[in-house]
Amino acid sequence: MTRPTGCPQCGSRSSGAGPPGLCPACLLRLALGAAVDADMDDESDAPGPACRVITVLSTEDDRTTYLAEDVETRRLVMLDVVRLPQDGRGEALRQCRARLRSLLRWSHPGVPRVVGGEISPSGDFCVVSHYVKGQPLDRYCDEQQADADARARLFAAVREIVASGHRNGVCHGRLRRDLVIVSGSSRDPKPVVLGYSVTPGRSPSAEDDAAGLDAVARELGTSG
Numbered sequence: 511m512t513r514p515t516g517c518p519q520c521g522s523r524s525s526g527a528g529p530p531g532l533c534p535a536c537l538l539r540l541a542l543g544a545a546v547d548a549d550m551d552d553e554s555d556a557p558g559p560a561c562r563v564i565t566v567l568s569t570e571d572d573r574t575t576y577l578a579e580d581v582e583t584r585r586l587v588m589l590d591v592v593r594l595p596q597d598g599r600g601e602a603l604r605q606c607r608a609r610l611r612s613l614l615r616w617s618h619p620g621v622p623r624v625v626g627g628e629i630s631p632s633g634d635f636c637v638v639s640h641y642v643k644g645q646p647l648d649r650y651c652d653e654q655q656a657d658a659d660a661r662a663r664l665f666a667a668v669r670e671i672v673a674s675g676h677r678n679g680v681c682h683g684r685l686r687r688d689l690v691i692v693s694g695s696s697r698d699p700k701p702v703v704l705g706y707s708v709t710p711g712r713s714p715s716a717e718d719d720a721a722g723l724d725a726v727a728r729e730l731g732t733s734g
Contacts, residue, residue, distance in 0.1 A: 563589075572710070577641060586641035588622065590707045591634050599633075602710035606635045609708045613637070616678040620671035620702050627708070637707045644691030644702055648729055654696055658732070664692070665732045667701045672719050675706070682706060683714020685722025687729050 567575045567588065576589040594602050606629075613624040627637040645653075647668070651661050668690055672682060682705065689705040727733065 573707070587625075588639050588641050590637040590639070591630075592637065592708050592710060593634055594710050598711065603629060603635070605713065606708040606710050610637065612678070612680050613706060613708075616675065616680050618671055618674050620667065620700065621675070621706055622702065622704065624706065635708055635710065639706075642691070642693055642702050642704070644693035646688060647690040647692055647701060647726070648687055650692040650699065651730060661730050661732050664699065664701050665727055665730055668703060668726065669723060671701065671703045672723060676716055676719070680706065681714035681716055681719050682722065683709050683712070683718045685719055685726065687726055690726055 562581055563576050563578045564586075565577050567577050569575075573590055573592045576591065578587055578589055579585070580587060592606070594606070606627075610624070610627045614626075617623060622639040622642045624637060624639045627635065629635050647664060650656075651664065654660075656664070672685065675681060682703065684705050685703070689703060691702050691704060692699045693702050694700040
């Protein structure tokens with residue numbers, strides 16, 4: 511049996527299955543309350559609106575991504591809770607804050623808008639972005655029986671999103687098939703690239719993204 515743990519912020523008890531420290535609701539409240547901009551103070555903190563965590567969207571070795579709702583606006587958001595490494599923690603935190611500033615400055619219709627982020631008292635780094643619903647690109651193409659030209663057009667749009675990031679000093683660094691989705695209707699499909707967040711301990715490069723695009727192209731059946 512998993513031993514219940516208490517959130518140090520609100521005292522609520524959880525199963526302990528998620529990341530240690532603050533409960534998801536307090537993590538989200540903290541992250542949404544940090545109205546971080548390009549001139550943010552490294553020590554900035556502010557109370558946030560009440561939000562309701564709905565479910566876990568994905569888990570990786572260093573992060574858990576939640577779907578949640580801002581109770582005031584009723585808008586769905588994604589909360590990326592990233593665990594910082596113990597070794598070189600100060601440098602990793604500096605990299606996360608610099609990365610966050612770049613993400614906040616950049617806006618593209620093919621990327622969920624990053625709206626804030628902050629370090630939590632438990633030591634996790636939280637990044638909040640708008641939620642975009644869609645279908646994985648490869649599954650969309652298969653279900654729509656997209657021909658080679660249609661697949662090539664969709665992939666070209668993905669490549670342009672990534673190139674826009676590079677022009678604005680933002681590399682993805684973790685690009686893969688499950689992070690490329692299609693929103694909109696079948697008459698007007700709009701590729702969206704998920705996963706632009708902080709990457710503690712490493713600096714994503716254009717070479718990383720080129721390798722990721724090549725992998726996506728192979729899985730999609732295009733030449734790239």
